[in-house]
Amino acid sequence: MISIGIIGAGIVGERIIKQIQQENGVEILAVYDEQQERLKVLHDTYGVPIVETLEEVFHSRIDWLYIGTPPSSHAAIAKQAASAGIHVLSEKPLAHNAADGEAMVKAAMDSRVQTAMHFPLMYSPAVREMAKRIRNGSIGRVVRVELQTFFPDWPRAWQQNPWIASRSQGGFIREVFPHYLQLIHRLFGELKIESHHTTYPEDPEKCETGVIAQAVAVQHEIPVLLTGLSGIGQMELLEFKVYGEKGVLTLENWSTLYAAKKHEERQLITDMTPVPSLFEEMKKHSALLVPFEEGLIIQRYIDYLLLEKE
Incomplete structure (x- = not known):
């Protein structure tokens, strides 16, 4: 207990x-x-x-x-x-x-x-399945990683509060990007952000409206593209894609996993092994918990991306 x-x-x-x-x-x-x-x-x-x-x-x-x-x-x-x-x-x-x-x-x-x-993706069956397929070589050598995040409105309708839209504490780079940056860190190791462009509205109190960044996963020399955009005319969409020479894995909107092969339509993956919850891992003092030291690595990426200019 x-x-x-x-x-x-x-x-x-x-x-x-x-x-x-x-x-x-x-x-x-x-x-x-x-x-x-x-x-x-x-x-x-x-x-x-x-x-x-x-x-x-x-x-x-x-x-x-x-x-x-x-x-x-x-x-x-x-x-x-x-x-x-x-x-x-x-x-x-x-x-x-x-x-x-x-x-x-x-x-x-x-x-x-x-x-x-609190990174729920670490306790997601879809993410564990994605990691397994990357590590067992089923998609071949990884040649690119992409994160694309699109928001018709920010803050989102369910997320209205005084600070979530503020430049000082809010924005999707702080709220959404950490989940995926941490996942990239676990899958591929250290990131080096080589260039980025972050856009802000004229109101100095309001958070970012867009970001695009080029990075590389240093250990494996894998190119990484990070993009985010709010205030656009489409449904919200979060896509985390890992491109391999034999196949492509797409984690869509947090928990839906697709796998694709050459010349074939992507297939929805439904056969996934249940995994322990965050609180089960806490009870075990598990090594799968993400410690503050790892959170600090992600914080440094966030701080850098929030710079208006390099």
Whole structure:
């Protein structure tokens, strides 16, 4: 049995609550958010214990703390948790910037607590199947990796809040790219971003509207193309594609996996082995968890992509 405290009761925090309530051997001991009305809604809906102050969370005998607040608050909360000897699960991105991320890594190391990033793709059957097919050579030598993300609107309709559209904390580079950059890191190792162009609206308070970047996975010398665009006339589409000499794998909209071969239509992959959930891996202190050190690598990529000019 592991016990968890939750700080941040927004949409993603609510998803975490629902996920935990489907798990065995995991209990929520405290949920905190600055918006007390929002807390009452969660209590009435899910029956979770809520508290009125941050300090009450740290004194609630929890094993793990989940941080689901805006990025600028991650470092302070994580350092406080680490000093209290509490393991920390952080929402992505790791922090507001790499400097804050470095402080989070140091605090965890100094206090010898375990850390993890909330990257659901790591616990996805489709992603595990994709990784297996890449590693067993079924698509041959990988010659290119592409991430394409298209959003008709940003923020998305279900994601309206004061900071998600802000240049200081929001945008799809912070919210969506970390998932796929982390996946690229796990599959192909270190990335070197060789060039990028990020566009912003005239309003200095608003987040990016587009990015295109060329990179290379250093270990295998694989070219990587990263693109993102919002405010366009189409349905939302997220495509992560791995091109091999014998076949192509496409992870579409998070969890749908296709495989293609030469001169053939792509085929939907449905026969996939179930995999342990994030919380099952947390109970085992598994090496499959993504630690803060890895989150910091991704944070540095994010910081670089958010630069308007190189």
